[in-house]
Amino acid sequence: MRPLVVAAFMAWGPALAGQTTDSAAARRQEGVQAFGRMSAVLLHPRCLNCHTNGDHPTQGDDRHPHLFRVVRGGDNLGAVGMRCSTCHQTANTPASGVPGASGWGLAPLSMGWEGRTPRALCEQLKNPQGNGGRDLVALAQHLATDARVAWSWSPGAGRAPVNTPKDAFLAAVRLWVERGAPCPE
């Protein structure tokens, strides 16, 4: 019997291996496509304005320098005497039009991603040294629960929300993580 079993395995083996390869490639492709939907949001000016690579935030969809030489400060929350919270509160302020969310401030310099290609952003997001020390689960949690991220979809009057719906973005994040967080070529 044993030769027959071996023969049967030899006959089916390559087919099974091919199927697995196809499946892995498909799963990777799904993950890459999910990241494409993620990066369309993450590279939006709304995110880049606070994920800067320098000492200043930027403003608006044209990413002009933040008015009045506003600076990052040592703790990413503004200058001594001129904190981000001098003007930005924990929610949008309709009376003044000033946007706000809990923890308003710049992302740490290590989490800046101005000028990144989608691939470079992807690699950065998977690197704890470039994502605030998070594993993939914590990264997905940050994107799902951080008040400043959520603000992107509720930016207040006069600002268009990020053009990918929040639910679709978070679904893409979940799928990307499930598919092993593959990066585009």
Added chain:
Amino acid sequence: MLELNVNGTIHQVDVEDDTPLLWVLREQLGLSGTKFGCGIAACGACTVHVDGQAVRSCSFPAAAAGGRSITTIEGLSPDRSHPVQQAWIQEQVPQCGYCQSGMIMAAAALLKERPAPSEAEIDAAMTNLCRCGTYARVRRAIHRAAATGPGR
């Protein structure tokens, strides 16, 4: 009713939660030293302190001030003796004066944390606008206050 601690006095005010603190100070409490300038948190004329930090009160919802300590220009000192106020007089900083209560509050907040600020720290902290262009005198007065203030 909202309870506010302004200049050490507790006030009960009946306002909508999102009413800017500036309007409560000026219209409910009659503290008109704090000015309305731009209304979009850009000019700094409405600067007051909340728990010692400078905030633009035109963009600060009254409800967020509940349970916190608010200081306006009227409460910076009982007799205009605060080192920043004295330095402002010595340097003859104001021209029209409209922005100056906000300038003084911003400078006082800076000096509380940085008793001897550098030029760069002054530049970063003092973003208030002055249509008379008193900026050079503001800078001199901050250095004077730093040399004479409680931080010395």
